[in-house]
Amino acid sequence: MADELLEGIIKAFILIFTFDPEIWDIMFLSIRVSGTATFLASLIGLPLGSYLGLRKFRGKKALTNLLNTFMGFPPVVMGLIIFLLLSRSGPLGELGLLYTTTAMIIAQLFLAIPIVIGTSKAAIESVDPALKETILSLGSKEYQLWWELTKESKKSIIAGVIVAFGQAISEVGAVIIVGGNIRWHTRTFTTAIVLQTRMGEFGMAIALGLVLIIITFILNYTLTHLQTKKD
Amino acid sequence: MKIKNFFHIRNKVLDKEEEIKIKFNSKTRKALIFISVVLFTGFIGTYTVLEYVHSQNRIILATTTSTYDSGLLDYLLPVFERRYKITVDVISVGTGEAIVAGKNGDADVLLVHERESEDQFVEDDYGVNRACVMYNDFIIIGPTSDTAGIKNTNITGAMSKLKNAGDLGKIKFYSRGDNSGTHIKELKLWKLIGFTPDPSTDEWYYETGTGMGDTLSVTNNNKGYTLIDRGTWLSRKEKVNLIDLIYGGEILLNPYGAIAINPDKHPNVKYDHAITFISFLVSEEGQELIKDYRKEGEILFYPCFGICDQTHGCDTTNEEIKFWKNYNGGYESPPSESSLITKSFSF
Numbered sequence: 277m278a279d280e281l282l283e284g285i286i287k288a289f290i291l292i293f294t295f296d297p298e299i300w301d302i303m304f305l306s307i308r309v310s311g312t313a314t315f316l317a318s319l320i321g322l323p324l325g326s327y328l329g330l331r332k333f334r335g336k337k338a339l340t341n342l343l344n345t346f347m348g349f350p351p352v353v354m355g356l357i358i359f360l361l362l363s364r365s366g367p368l369g370e371l372g373l374l375y376t377t378t379a380m381i382i383a384q385l386f387l388a389i390p391i392v393i394g395t396s397k398a399a400i401e402s403v404d405p406a407l408k409e410t411i412l413s414l415g416s417k418e419y420q421l422w423w424e425l426t427k428e429s430k431k432s433i434i435a436g437v438i439v440a441f442g443q444a445i446s447e448v449g450a451v452i453i454v455g456g457n458i459r460w461h462t463r464t465f466t467t468a469i470v471l472q473t474r475m476g477e478f479g480m481a482i483a484l485g486l487v488l489i490i491i492t493f494i495l496n497y498t499l500t501h502l503q504t505k506k507d
Numbered sequence: 508m509k510i511k512n513f514f515h516i517r518n519k520v521l522d523k524e525e526e527i528k529i530k531f532n533s534k535t536r537k538a539l540i541f542i543s544v545v546l547f548t549g550f551i552g553t554y555t556v557l558e559y560v561h562s563q564n565r566i567i568l569a570t571t572t573s574t575y576d577s578g579l580l581d582y583l584l585p586v587f588e589r590r591y592k593i594t595v596d597v598i599s600v601g602t603g604e605a606i607v608a609g610k611n612g613d614a615d616v617l618l619v620h621e622r623e624s625e626d627q628f629v630e631d632d633y634g635v636n637r638a639c640v641m642y643n644d645f646i647i648i649g650p651t652s653d654t655a656g657i658k659n660t661n662i663t664g665a666m667s668k669l670k671n672a673g674d675l676g677k678i679k680f681y682s683r684g685d686n687s688g689t690h691i692k693e694l695k696l697w698k699l700i701g702f703t704p705d706p707s708t709d710e711w712y713y714e715t716g717t718g719m720g721d722t723l724s725v726t727n728n729n730k731g732y733t734l735i736d737r738g739t740w741l742s743r744k745e746k747v748n749l750i751d752l753i754y755g756g757e758i759l760l761n762p763y764g765a766i767a768i769n770p771d772k773h774p775n776v777k778y779d780h781a782i783t784f785i786s787f788l789v790s791e792e793g794q795e796l797i798k799d800y801r802k803e804g805e806i807l808f809y810p811c812f813g814i815c816d817q818t819h820g821c822d823t824t825n826e827e828i829k830f831w832k833n834y835n836g837g838y839e840s841p842p843s844e845s846s847l848i849t850k851s852f853s854f
Binding site for chain 2: 308312315316319363364365366369372373374375376377378456457458459461462471473474475476
């Protein structure tokens with residue numbers, strides 16, 4: 277095991293610094309797919325989640341329960357559902373989306389949305405109620421209240437986005453089912469690792485894993501930096 | 508008095524500066540966020556369009572994991588793609604999933620190695636114009652100590668010895684257990700001694716439910732026996748602690764067939780491109796490339812188009828030859844028979 281680990285570390289360096297085209301393709305594709313899914317999930321989920329957090333309504337507890345369940349939805353099952361929907365013999369077969377990155381983004385999107393909604397909702401709800409009182413007493417409209425509270429819980433909201441992205445980029449079951457792990461076109465870090473492991477190329481699999489960890493670290497560092505910047 | 512005034516004015520000016528700075532910062536920040544959202548959306552849109560164009564012009568080849576992992580396609584396809592300007596996207600899945608992909612119209616062409624499923628597929632009109640492309644063989648491998656003592660036995664004797672050793676708790680056997688070509692062949696071997704293994708009652712028999720590579724890893728780790736295709740074996744034998752024990756014989760032959768999906772069943776499949784691809788595989792050039800593909804200096808796949816009646820008793824040779832000879836730009840002539848069959852297997 278030690279020599280595979282060493283082989284993996286050496287290979288990781290060689291791949292990055294010799295600009296191996298396949299690894300850059302995999303890198304770009306992984307970030308693009310997970311980034312797009314997280315971005316779209318945030319566009320939809322952030323306003324929705326924080327709005328839900330503000331409002332009081334009947335069945336809120338049940339909704340929160342449902343949301344929490346979906347946050348932990350098994351990714352591979354989501355992959356299977358999307359696969360059955362997008363297959364040519366399925367209801368959305370005409371779109372011809374199976375085995376494309378669009379299908380992968382869709383699968384990751386539906387997995388990320390509950391996470392973003394759930395975390396932004398929790399973030400808004402955990403703001404000091406005294407602050408909410410103060411803003412309301414100053415005579416602000418609802419959307420102003422929403423904006424102020426969002427700004428206040430910015431850190432927790434961004435943390436939720438980071439979690440969603442992390443889950444998306446390390447996901448393997450759904451993307452391999454709907455994407456097909458096609459070389460140069462739908463192969464991500466995780467699916468490439470599955471392939472290399474299956475072929476017994478443990479050194480290469482470890483190399484890919486290391487590169488993935490480094491990339492995720494860099495991206496998270498950037499997001500965290502935005503999160504803690506002084507305004 | 509003057510000094511106090513001075514500081515008072517100075518502070519007022521600084522405060523004003525701060526005010527302007529803050530206003531400016533939050534404005535530019537908002538603008539930046541807005542611009543990046545727009546840019547990102549444009550980026551997503553561009554890639555969606557690019558991908559749509561790509562998916563309209565590609566064919567999907569569904570093949571098995573063992574075929575893909577051998578590396579043959581990564582070697583063959585660039586030649587084909589350059590020549591015909593057709594992109595081939597390969598999905599490597601289990602034989603079962605490949606056949607289902609064909610049935611559902613998610614693939615345009617199949618390259619699999621399970622003759623009975625292939626024949627059924629064509630008979631049910633899901634596929635048309637099947638061609639025998641190449642063949643290799645299966646091997647039974649096991650621990651270096653060969654606890655079951657199957658080396659130098661014939662195939663039926665070997666299966667018997669394996670079962671007996673298993674029942675005595677001396678060995679473990681690992682099956683693919685995934686309805687792949689390899690799995691189905693393995694079950695046929697057990698049928699030679701009238702045995703249908705049942706992992707719930709036969710404790711020495713394990714189903715990994717995964718591809719050949721993973722199954723090999725498990726077999727290696729647990730010093731067991733398994734049935735493996737020559738391609739995967741050649742790629743991995745140096746790195747595992749197992750040896751090849753049983754090989755040769757017609758029953759261990761593993762022929763590969765390429766099938767185009769029937770455009771009548773699925774109008775969306777790119778039938779012409781699929782046929783072009785198969786014609787490339789059976790052409791003189793394609794067959795030559797297959798023959799030239801080596802791992803560790805050894806040949807992995809034997810081309811057999813036009814001679815499959817001699818290599819593995821195929822009964823569709825003549826109709827295949829007729830179709831592909833008439834197809835423009837396809838079949839030329841069979842590969843030199845003598846060089847292939849004699850290099851083949853000792854019986």
